[in-house]
Amino acid sequence: MSGDDRNDGRHHGRAGVGGYDGYDRSAINRSGQAEAFDAIGARYTDVFPHRRGQLAAGAWLAESLPPDSRVLDVGCGPGLPTAAQLTDAGHRVVGVDLSATMVALARDQVPKGEFHQLDLADLDAGDTEPQGGFDGAAAFFSLLMLPRAEIPHALRMLHGLLRPEGLLALSMVEADVDDAMIPFLGRTIRVSGYLRDELRQVVHDAGFEVAGEDSYAYAPASTEAPPEIQLFLHCRRRA
Numbered sequence: 001m002s003g004d005d006r007n008d009g010r011h012h013g014r015a016g017v018g019g020y021d022g023y024d025r026s027a028i029n030r031s032g033q034a035e036a037f038d039a040i041g042a043r044y045t046d047v048f049p050h051r052r053g054q055l056a057a058g059a060w061l062a063e064s065l066p067p068d069s070r071v072l073d074v075g076c077g078p079g080l081p082t083a084a085q086l087t088d089a090g091h092r093v094v095g096v097d098l099s100a101t102m103v104a105l106a107r108d109q110v111p112k113g114e115f116h117q118l119d120l121a122d123l124d125a126g127d128t129e130p131q132g133g134f135d136g137a138a139a140f141f142s143l144l145m146l147p148r149a150e151i152p153h154a155l156r157m158l159h160g161l162l163r164p165e166g167l168l169a170l171s172m173v174e175a176d177v178d179d180a181m182i183p184f185l186g187r188t189i190r191v192s193g194y195l196r197d198e199l200r201q202v203v204h205d206a207g208f209e210v211a212g213e214d215s216y217a218y219a220p221a222s223t224e225a226p227p228e229i230q231l232f233l234h235c236r237r238r239a
Helices: 029-046 054-064 082-088 100-109 150-162 197-206
Strands: 070-074 092-097 114-117 134-142 162-175 180-184 187-191 206-218 228-237
Touching: 029 100, 029 187, 054 082, 054 134, 054 162, 054 206, 054 228, 070 082, 070 150, 082 092, 082 134, 092 100, 100 228, 134 150, 150 162, 150 197, 197 206, 197 228
Parallel strands: 070 092, 070 134, 092 114, 134 162
Antiparallel strands: 162 228, 180 187, 206 228
């Protein structure tokens, strides 16, 4: 990702409801992120195999929700494993992703789901979706693509999209980095992370109770990325 991925204009989300204070995109054009995942395409599951932590957190979400729940999958990728887990459990899934290729794969691989090419910033509570329109949400490694300044806004937006006591399955990589550029399958992407105590605090400040937590060591296949510690939080929206 080059300097062209930043622009001079500022893009602001529309003011939402339920305490959401509007989503500031921090003048970042995320097209480079989308292009990186477009390039991966159907190789995604080969590059990121053995997702034990994501499968476990997806199972927690699927099993903890009432039957026929409406669930938002943020950064749904190709629909596997999470959207498939949730639809197989009888839930109604709405998946969003920046990558057109990932959305096309998700539609093909999880035909019972509903998928849209959409920036997270455009999911303003009270606009694209009504306040409290979802019973649950999954955000597996999608928020790490944002600068730290945006992550609290994104979490408050998800808080507004969930009904009171709604569930959020969240994952991040444990790392003390902010909008760092890293090599990724021949391209460069920007990522952010927190140490686990910081992540818990950010989630709490956004209006969630952390009901459970797991961590896993993980080494992506066929990438230049080093082994990482993945954090999975089981969260519940406070009323």
